[in-house]
Amino acid sequence: MNKAVILAGGQGKRMKADMPKPLFKVLGEPMLEWVITACQGAGVEDICVVKGFKGEMIDEYLGDRCRTVLQAERLGTGHAVMQAVPFLEEDTEGDTLVLCGDAPFIDSKTIGEALVLHQQNGNAVTVITAELEDPFGYGRVIRSGSGISGIVEQKDATDEQKAVREVNSGCYWFRTADLIEFLKGLKNDNAQKEYYLTDTVGIAVASGKKAGAYKSSDPAIIKGANDRKDLLELNTYARMAVIDKLLAEGVGFVCTDGVIIERNVEIGAGTEILPGTIIKGWTTIGEGCVVGPNSVLENCTLCDNVTFNSSQASGSVIESGVNVGPFVHIRPGSRIRSGAKIGDFVEIKNSDIGEKTAIAHLAYIGDSDIGKKSNIGAGTVTVNFDGVAKSRCVIGDYSFVGSNTSLIAPVKLGKGVYTAAGTTVTRDVPDYALAIDRGELKINEGYTLRKMKKPQNK
Ligand code: UD1
Ligand code: CA
Secondary structure (H helix, E strand, O other), X not given: XXXXXXXXXXXXXXXXXXXXXXXXXXXXXXXXXXXXXXXXXXXXXXXXXXEEOEHHHHHHHHOOOXXXXXXXXXXXXXXXXXXXXXXXXXXXXXXXXXXXXXXXXXXXXXXXXHHHHHHHOOOOEEEEEEEOXXXXXXXXXXXXXXXXXXXXOHHHOOHHHHOOOEEEEEEEEEEHHHHHHHHHOOOOOOOOOOOOOOHHHHXXXXXXXXXXXXXXXXXXXXXXXXXXXXHHHHHHHHHHHHHHHHHHOOOEEOOOXXXXXXXXXXXXXOOEEOOOOEEEOOOEEOOOOEEOOOOEXXXXXXXXXXXEOOOEEEOOEEOOOOEEOOOEEEXXXXXXXXXXXXXXXXEEEOOEEOOOOEEOOOEEEEOEEEOOOOEEOOOOEEEOEOOOOEOOEEEOOOOEEOOOOEEEOOEEEOOOOEEOOOOEEOOOEOOOOEEOOOOOOOOOOOHHHHHHHOHHHO
């Protein structure tokens, strides 16, 4: 079976943070995650990650999704792959993909096409390459006949070799059994005193095996980040790639300032995204919506024709024709049903809001189920937490909850219930009843005038 080894031992000193470089994020996901999804997209599921600097952070991030192996000393890319030999020896039948955990834009299509070439040509190793305007710093690919004869690192290259613009992406297919053999032949007699994985190409050719290169037309597959400025460049590249794809799919942008949309987001044609909008995770947005300005959505579903203005939502479903904002916070576990209106300074958490219900201003609705066509007045608060446990509130269809009503959960209002402004509801209210809880209003006439006459108030 085919497998992959991902090299993620690097520290990234120039990032100036105590974190392995592959965990730095591009468009919301660690670079390592991009590389893992590229493998999986190409059908390579059996993955071993070589960790080094702060390896425990890699383990913590991955959980039990992939195996890891520790490279205790950083002695080069070849040495890193040697640490994975026990993993390779478990099944030596197929081919092994080796990739760098800090080059996020290698993609499934390139990996798949390189494998086809690798197998058709009967190669022992196939290097994925690309041509760069400025190849400085990369390993140069030395072609010979129909294959390649070696890869020369910048520091070891002659002037003639430095002129080559085809470079090694750091991503390769190896016949697994051959890779194990080649690793045994690596030496560190080079400028950096490292065990170079790239020397496997020369070893293959010397032992009469075939080495080839698959040249990608997209130089982005090589892009990596050495410092924060590079990382910003990767983010900008990824951000614009997503926006370009959405533009082609009919999504509207009048200005992309501050717009960050992660790569798993789907948006329907005719939807407009306004400046300052950040859309994260597995969010799906339908057609004909207007989202933004200055909004954040994470792991949400918005159906068609939703207006979402200057608000934030996560882990929730917002059905068709709903109007949200400005300044609304919708927290996980919520469903806002068709035609509802959620207005300014409303917070909703883990609640189901019925069709065409209006919560137009200044309310907290938590752990509640509200029916259809109800009206929730300003200042309504569901008192869902007694300091120990959370409980639910239920409000029936066609209810009218007066301003400044407090609902002490658990409590249930039936259908068509009214509550008077300022009422604190402490027990269930039956259908079509009015709940009113109010002390007698006292009016003290002439109070202000008497107060003003007192000497100290003059
Ligand atoms: C390597 C290639 C070079 C290629 C370039 C593409 C070698 C000798 N050179 O160079 O031909 O053009 O990648 O980016 O392979 N790593 C470890 N342990 C180590 C050393 C490296 O895990 O001991 C990991 C790094 O974290 C990184 C990857 O291997 O993810 C590549 O290492 P890096 O030092 O960046 O290699 P380059 O010198 O850039
Ligand atoms: Ca590198």
